Amino acid sequence: MSKNEFIVLTTEDVPGSKISKVLGLVKGSTVRSRNFARDIGAGLKTLVGGEIKTYTAMANDARDEALNRMINEAISKGANAVIGMRFSTSMIMQGASEMVAFGTAVVLK
Secondary structure: OOHHHHHOOOOOOOOOOOOOEEEEEEEEEEEOOOOOOHHHHHHHHHHHHOOOOOOOOEEEEEHHHHHHHHHHHHHHHOOOEEEEEEEEEEEEOOOOOEEEEEEEEEOOO
């Protein structure tokens, strides 16, 4: 099964499909840290306001990586979908945070 055919939903069921097997919790995470060059640009941006695009890109990359790792774990368990998917983030240390994607791996009929 390719990742393009894999279903990831935040809902607890899949319209038009039946869950034939629940395989359990799957997760993917990544820890990202800021870098000095980004911090200088971000510091200047805080003076004038607006979106800090380098941090937005960093957060998007972290979400994508966590999601891909979660999907890979689900596929390795034999799942063809993940339901109840969520993202969570936490600060690990000053300047570094973890992004986690998690949900329930299932097999759909």
